[in-house]
Amino acid sequence: MKLFNSFHLFRKAFVATKREIFASLMILLLITVAFTIVMWLSEKSYNSNYSFIDALVWIVVKYVEDPADVATPPVTFLGQIVGTMVGVLGVAIFAVPAGLIGSGLLDAMEDDKNKEKLAVNSARLHKRFRRISQSASWIRNKEGLKKTLTFVPRYRTYEHIQVRTGMTDAEIVETVRNCPDMRLIDLGSTQRDDDKQQSGLAVAHFPLNNEYGCYIDRSSDVTIVAPVAVTEPGTGHFAFSLAAMGGFNYVSKELAPNPDDPFGFYSMKKSNLALIGDEKMKREVELQAMHFLDDLDRLKQKSEAAGRKHWFIFVMGTTKSVDYQVHFWRLATDKSKTLAHRIVKCAEYGSTVLEEGEEVMQNIFRATKEALAKFEVTINSKKQPVEVCMDNENILKGVLPSNIMRRVGGGSSCNAFTLRVGYEILMFHNIHLLIVKEIADIIRAQVEPTHEIPAEAIKCFTKEGDGFADDYNGNEVFEHNPEKLKKMIKMCKKELEHQYKDRYIM
Helix, strand or coil: CHHHHHHHHHHHHHHHHHHHHHHHHHHHHHHHHHHHHHHHHHHHCCCCCCCHHHHHHHHHHHCCCCHHHCCCCCCCHHHHHHHHHHHHHHHHHHHHHHHHHHHHHHHHHHHHHHHHHHHHHHHHHHHCCCCEEEEEEEEECCCCCEEEEEECCCCEEHHHHHHHHCCCHHHHHHHHHHCCCEEEEEHHHHCCCCCCCCCCEEEEECCCCCCCEEEECCCCCEEEEECCCCCCCCHHHHHHHHHHHHCCEEEEECCCCCCCCCCCCCECCHHHHHCCCCHHHHHHHHHHHHHHHHHHHHHHHHHHHCCCCCEEEEEEEECCCCCCCEEEECEECCCCCCCCCCCCCCCCCEECCCHHHHHHHHHHHHHHHHHHCCCEEEECCEEEECCEEECCCCCCCCECCCEHHHHCCECCCEEEEEEEEEHHHHHHCCCHHHHHHHHHHHHHHHHCCCCCCCHHHHHHHHCCCCHHHHHHCCCHHHCCCHHHHHHHHHHHHHHHHHHCCCCCCC
């Protein structure tokens, strides 16, 4: 094993320095040719039979040993000067590559040491996101006993990680960058300007099983989608919990080719795509979007094949939640489709819910409004009941055809609406699981009351200890191994390049 590691280090050192070695060899070749020409011209004036090959052979052999027995040594003054310079150069031939490889070996050993440290820190960081019980949230099971709900922590602050692991700020940043299933978030961005009580950096962890994020098919007629989980903290966690508690399908957009300029998939405008200057990165975003839409379409087609209409529920965050913490949204900028039986009377917009799904939509809204009224949140240091509204035009406007609700066929071939949830619930209140459970039960009762919740999904809110891995039958690739995750993402990208080579989304 030690011998294998030694060869591995040497290979890494050679690969890391091959450009420098190649450059030094090219310089050596040019110098050798120049010396050969000078020696040949000089010796030819003394010996007309002296050839270019004689000069070349003498110089090349001189690099490694005494060439007297192989080729005729130079006799002219200029030839002897060249011979002396070749002798000096012969020392450098071995010294330069040896120095380069030696430096490469030191770098390779340092790199291996850093990787070992990253692997240890990655495991320690993942342990901070093991599924735990939430004492503020409990339900009664079928036997009537209290059952505490469990969850993967929504985030861990720098202070928490430092106290529990001893990692420095720099180590936390480096470790998060090494883990594709983690990201840094700014807690201050999730609060209103007049209520900045929590701010600072934190780490969020999310499930990941493809190049754009996460896709779970639970054979449900309902799919919970987090289209902007990559940009809106807490939305992916809320959506994942909602999908698990209802036994629904789950799709989330968690990754972006450029972390400094992430793109969500709630609105897929061509003008937004054009903002990406790098063509390769632009194509990567487009491939992600096509895969994302195709996955949603695949789930919809399964419902249609069974003679049923699919329901897409998109989860977004909002800081505009002083009056309403949960906002149902289904307005579309299509005046030809007036909304029947509206809570808010308005004929200006169309709906992303089918006419035959309108009654179900109204039932979901009314039941959610009634169920959540018993919960309280603190806003501006004051407690108030959780308020629910639908299609509040004072807060939001109708969605354009580029919106994801319209792109999947909301209002024409399926039902689609958006849940905009206040960050008080998404990030800072411990009642979020109870709220999620209420919404999940209501949606399930209205859309598919006979659908069985898979065992893997039930584990996500009843078992402790394994983070998101439970939902993948305990596959540790989705929790502990950044290198396997990176390899999986790379393979997905290659497959997409082949699959969509002649397709474009816009």
